[in-house]
Amino acid sequence: MSDHLSDDVLSELREALEERRADLTNKSKKALEEISVKTDRGGRDTIDESTEEQSTSTLLRLKDREKKFLNKINGALERIDEDEYGRCLDCDEPIPVERLRARPTTLFCIDCKESRERAEKRQSKQRPTFMDEFDF
Numbered sequence: 001m002s003d004h005l006s007d008d009v010l011s012e013l014r015e016a017l018e019e020r021r022a023d024l025t026n027k028s029k030k031a032l033e034e035i036s037v038k039t040d041r042g043g044r045d046t047i048d049e050s051t052e053e054q055s056t057s058t059l060l061r062l063k064d065r066e067k068k069f070l071n072k073i074n075g076a077l078e079r080i081d082e083d084e085y086g087r088c089l090d091c092d093e094p095i096p097v098e099r100l101r102a103r104p105t106t107l108f109c110i111d112c113k114e115s116r117e118r119a120e121k122r123q124s125k126q127r128p129t130f131m132d133e134f135d136f
């Protein structure tokens, strides 16, 4: 039970999640349009293969991240439905409302999130920046 969250807060967070989902869909639609405009410009002959490859890989990366983030949003919404929302997946402690408001998709308390981030940093030195605005 997410008993530290009132129904009001839960429905507020549900709305925030749904808003993000709509926002994400819009953003990725726009990005797709931009890519196809770039690819279409001037016809096929003037586009060298590397430009086209670049667009394709950007597109794939975008789709991949979009999918991941959509999964997170849908997962959070499911957890609301199942009354599991707002508890840390690792330590089962309640996640503070302020944190949930700032990052409604979060599944971990700050402590667990930070230790995961440290572990991730050890694994790869490259930090993803492309979708940082979406607040993983």
Ligand SMILES: [Zn+2]
Pocket (backbone or CB within 6 Å): 088, 089, 090, 091, 092, 093, 108, 109, 110, 111, 112, 113
């Ligand atoms: Zn935790």
